[in-house]
Amino acid sequence: MRRHRELSSSKLDLVENFVKNFKKQGGKYEKHPVADSRIRDQLSGSEVPMMKREKAFSANGFYMFVLESNIMLHRHAAARGHKLLSDWCRRNWRNAPIKILDLACGGTPYSIVRMMGACNQYKFSYTGIDINPDQIEAAKASWFPDNVVETRLIEGNAWDLSMLPADEKFDIIFTGMNTHHGTPEEIYCLLLQVKERLAPGGIYINHDLFRPAGTPHLPRPDVNPDDPGESFAMVAHETLAKYHASELASPIKAEPNPRDWRERFLTKYKLALQERGAHEEGIREVVEHVSRRDYPISTKDLEAIAEQAGFVLSVLDMEASGEPLEAYFSLVCAQPS
Numbered sequence: 001m002r003r004h005r006e007l008s009s010s011k012l013d014l015v016e017n018f019v020k021n022f023k024k025q026g027g028k029y030e031k032h033p034v035a036d037s038r039i040r041d042q043l044s045g046s047e048v049p050m051m052k053r054e055k056a057f058s059a060n061g062f063y064m065f066v067l068e069s070n071i072m073l074h075r076h077a078a079a080r081g082h083k084l085l086s087d088w089c090r091r092n093w094r095n096a097p098i099k100i101l102d103l104a105c106g107g108t109p110y111s112i113v114r115m116m117g118a119c120n121q122y123k124f125s126y127t128g129i130d131i132n133p134d135q136i137e138a139a140k141a142s143w144f145p146d147n148v149v150e151t152r153l154i155e156g157n158a159w160d161l162s163m164l165p166a167d168e169k170f171d172i173i174f175t176g177m178n179t180h181h182g183t184p185e186e187i188y189c190l191l192l193q194v195k196e197r198l199a200p201g202g203i204y205i206n207h208d209l210f211r212p213a214g215t216p217h218l219p220r221p222d223v224n225p226d227d228p229g230e231s232f233a234m235v236a237h238e239t240l241a242k243y244h245a246s247e248l249a250s251p252i253k254a255e256p257n258p259r260d261w262r263e264r265f266l267t268k269y270k271l272a273l274q275e276r277g278a279h280e281e282g283i284r285e286v287v288e289h290v291s292r293r294d295y296p297i298s299t300k301d302l303e304a305i306a307e308q309a310g311f312v313l314s315v316l317d318m319e320a321s322g323e324p325l326e327a328y329f330s331l332v333c334a335q336p337s
């Protein structure tokens with residue numbers, strides 16, 4: 001376990017300065033020398049392809065601009081999540097730090113950190129997992145509020161929790177902006193692992209991109225259509241088999257509206273970034289990422305998957321944001337049934 005309490009105020013200044021300068025430059029960032037999304041890793045004895053060094057999510061990557069500009073409603077998710085977390089803490093506080101697991105935490109764990117910080121009468125022990133070593137290094141130097149009394153950052157695949165000590169459990173498991181890369185079977189497999197890892201009374205919270213209700217699901221290809229050497233899988237076949245993921249009854253229903261929603265989404269996304277003064281190269285990068293890697297399910301689909309995995313899912317009302325992409329982002333909470 002690493003302690004970062006002593007770093008908090010100076011690191012906060014560093015982060016704020018970084019964001020200020022970053023905005024001044026219109027979202028300009030340094031190029032990362034290694035931007036090869038085909039890098040593969042050995043995990044749990046299986047080869048799983050990774051978004052390990054995607055430029056936008058690497059050191060000084062453009063994602064910081066996306067995050068701070070609230071285009072994906074991080075601030076609103078943090079505010080609604082705070083309400084949920086404080087209710088949970090009030091009912092479950094036992095005078096011991098509340099254990100939080102943050103899957104695909106990124107270099108600046110944002111919403112969950114703000115949720116914990118706002119619950120300042122309670123103490124937290126935080127574990128973050130990310131596949132990108134840059135992001136883990138950045139997260140180690142990132143700001144954590146004083147009531148986060150322990151932080152632990154692990155480089156690894158957040159869709160395979162077998163890297164954690166076998167009997168380790170968490171009170172709250174959180175994913176921000178990552179499950180939209182998974183197929184329904186992979187999400188089912190993840191939820192089954194989450195269920196195993198939740199302490200009694202624990203809950204799973206997810207802030208993510210969801211396809212709008214009534215529009216057709218775009219199934220994720222197994223490999224990158226532009227490069228068959230790159231697999232899109234998030235979970236190794238062995239792990240899917242271990243959790244019998246193929247037994248999931250497909251949650252995907254035929255939808256009345258045949259129009260691909262993604263084109264509209266991307267048009268709005270680009271426009272919103274341009275209006276906020278983002279750098280063209282950064283815009284190109286995230287638009288390419290969404291076009292190539294994002295295959296979100298709807299909140300209805302997630303509800304059906306969660307039910308089969310033994311959860312009850314609630315979609316939480318967030319305050320109206322006025323953000324142009326508001327309809328695409330939700331905060332959901334799953335409780336073991």
Ligand SMILES: C[S@@+](CC[C@H](N)C(=O)[O-])C[C@H]1O[C@@H](n2cnc3c(N)ncnc32)[C@H](O)[C@@H]1O
Pocket residue numbers: 050051052057063067103104105106107108109110111129130131132135156157158159175176177178234
């Ligand atoms: C869009 S960022 C999300 C960061 C943060 N959680 C948030 O809510 O803004 C996605 C992060 O997921 C990480 N990532 C992608 N695939 C992953 C995987 N299989 N396991 C762990 N992290 C992964 C990337 O490195 C990146 O830092």
